[in-house]
Amino acid sequence: MCGIVGILGAGREAAPVLLDALKRLEYRGYDSAGIATVDVIDSEGLLERAARIGKTIVDRVTQWQSRFAFIEGTRHRGVMIAVQLSVPGGPIVSAALERGLRVNCTQDTVLRMLPAMNISDEELEEGLSRLEQAMARVETQLVSG
DSSP, X not given: OOOOOXXXXXXXXXXXXXXHHHHHSOOOHXXXXXXXXXXXXXXXXXXXXXXXXXXXXXXXXXXXXXTOTTEEEEEXXXXXXXXXXXXXXXXXXXXXXXXTOOOEEETTTEEEEOOXXXXXXXXXXXXXXXXXXXXHHHHHHXXXX
């Protein structure tokens, strides 16, 4: 037997209830994988890590607002980050990709990033450096163009 389990609510208090519900299901491959995933997220502190990563990125991009006038603001939830721009984001996406960094653009002016919850601090810093370089290149093009 398999089942679909969902919880309407927010916050970490839902995690123990969800885990208990998953454990009550008859074990099949996907049930076991779901339980193992929840266990890893909990045991490795990945939710807390996601919050720190998101804050690091948003704080850095906010600092860049004084340098790059086209950054209008940010929003995030954990590692899901959006950067609102006053210019089309396509050139930033292209410049970032040339530097080995994948970001995407939605609604023409919203950069969207979703780094892994287990990204290392070094990888995070490298990614932020590459994004800053991409923005600097686009700024140069805007000023000279």
